[in-house]
Amino acid sequence: MKRGMNSLASIAVTAPFVGVLGWVLGFYNSFPGFVGEKSALLAIVNERLSESLMPIELGLLVALLAYFGHTYLLSRLEDFDLEMENASLQLLNQLASTNI
Numbered sequence: 001m002k003r004g005m006n007s008l009a010s011i012a013v014t015a016p017f018v019g020v021l022g023w024v025l026g027f028y029n030s031f032p033g034f035v036g037e038k039s040a041l042l043a044i045v046n047e048r049l050s051e052s053l054m055p056i057e058l059g060l061l062v063a064l065l066a067y068f069g070h071t072y073l074l075s076r077l078e079d080f081d082l083e084m085e086n087a088s089l090q091l092l093n094q095l096a097s098t099n100i
Helices: 005-028 038-052 054-098
Strands: none
Touching: 005 038, 005 054, 038 054
């Protein structure tokens, strides 16, 4: 039943790093060699820098969703495990009391 939980945890941990890598690549590509007016260059660099933040936002979104999903599913699995343990103890108690 816990199949895939480690993968979900790995996604939650690595997604921000992938976002940061995308941001670094976008940041690096934001400063090409320009020749022209300073205000036009600033506008272009500003636009490219704002676009370079998108991978970090997506990485954080994926990480948060994976983390909350992992936490929710893990708590549900723990509840189910406790419920099954209690049911098995009740069954053992019933079987022990009927054999006397």
